[in-house]
Amino acid sequence: MKLSTRGLELIQSFEGYHTAQPDGSCVAYLCPANVPTIGWGCTEGVKLGMRWTRKQADEAFLRELSKFEAGVQRLVTVDMNQNEFDAMVSLSYNIGLGGKDSRGKTVPGFSTSTVLSKLNKGDRKGAADAFNLWNKGGGRVLPGLVRRRREEAELFLEPLEPVEELMPQAVDASKAPVSTTTKAVAAAASGGVAAKGGEALITAPPAAVTDTVANVDNWSKIGKAATTMADGLWKSPVFAASLFAVAIAVIWGPTLYKRMTS
Numbered sequence: 001m002k003l004s005t006r007g008l009e010l011i012q013s014f015e016g017y018h019t020a021q022p023d024g025s026c027v028a029y030l031c032p033a034n035v036p037t038i039g040w041g042c043t044e045g046v047k048l049g050m051r052w053t054r055k056q057a058d059e060a061f062l063r064e065l066s067k068f069e070a071g072v073q074r075l076v077t078v079d080m081n082q083n084e085f086d087a088m089v090s091l092s093y094n095i096g097l098g099g100k101d102s103r104g105k106t107v108p109g110f111s112t113s114t115v116l117s118k119l120n121k122g123d124r125k126g127a128a129d130a131f132n133l134w135n136k137g138g139g140r141v142l143p144g145l146v147r148r149r150r151e152e153a154e155l156f157l158e159p160l161e162p163v164e165e166l167m168p169q170a171v172d173a174s175k176a177p178v179s180t181t182t183k184a185v186a187a188a189a190s191g192g193v194a195a196k197g198g199e200a201l202i203t204a205p206p207a208a209v210t211d212t213v214a215n216v217d218n219w220s221k222i223g224k225a226a227t228t229m230a231d232g233l234w235k236s237p238v239f240a241a242s243l244f245a246v247a248i249a250v251i252w253g254p255t256l257y258k259r260m261t262s
Contacts, residue, residue: 001073003065007086010155011065011093014148015041017057024054032137041093064093071097075111077120084124087131087156091115094148095134128153 003011017040019027028038028050036046039057042064052060072088075097080088091110098109110116114130131153135145 001069001080001082001085003069003089004082004086007082007089007155008065010086010151011090012040012061014090014094014144021051025051026054026057027051032142034138065089068092068097071110075116078122080119081160083155083158083160084119087152088115088119090148090152090155091131091134094145124157128156131156 017026018037019029021027026039028036028046028048030048031037031041031043035043036048036050037043038046038050038060039052040061042057042060044064068089072085072092076088088110091113095113096107096109098107098111098113101107106112114133115127118124118126118130131149132146135141135149137145
């Protein structure tokens with residue numbers, strides 16, 4: 001598991017890039033806990049008087065982050081989401097992983113924290129509350145640490161936002177049910193007809209028609225429009241009169257013509 005961009009920005013916002021020089025470099029300084037620090041809160045092997053370029057500071061920051069990412073994954077024995085992981089990496093980066101030193105002495109840090117012990121017992125609310133136990137620097141409560149612990153705890157408890165599907169899941173065309181209309185259009189597009197019970201369902205439309213729902217809908221609209229037009233003409237008095245006149249002309253026309261020319 002890796003730190004997210006949000007987690008990285010949270011750590012950088014609190015650690016800061018202190019003692020920056022005009023050329024972008026930085027020099028070592030003593031943090032509120034009197035620990036030699038440089039760049040983005042790096043402390044490992046740092047001594048007062050050291051000077052780093054911005055590139056050195058950024059590279060050292062990423063190296064130290066990887067150590068805390070690995071430490072959190074090793075020490076946490078329950079499942080954790082990205083927000084929980086980011087919050088704990090931020091905490092451990094600030095207070096250290098802790099454990100045993102070279103002389104076997106216990107060093108306070110994330111491995112000895114109530115945050116870790118509560119989480120590993122499944123008490124996430126208790127773990128979040130325990131972040132605030134680490135709000136002191138140099139033996140006194142520091143407003144900056146109080147604010148950092150609060151933001152880390154809030155991130156720890158924040159549920160992950162559900163991922164929205166931007167596209168529907170792919171459908172296996174070979175397994176999807178095929179409608180009668182789709183079968184008919186497919187057969188017609190290839191120059192044939194689809195039949196059910198010996199009756200043709202559709203005659204072949206123009207070759208440009210393809211097997212799509214849009215084309216089926218278009219042909220349906222054309223058919224409905226033609227039916228509506230025919231129905232309207234049939235009910236029209238003018239159309240009925242015209243049709244009657246045509247019938248009279250066809251039936252009596254030849255007789256009248258003979259009488260007029262004889």
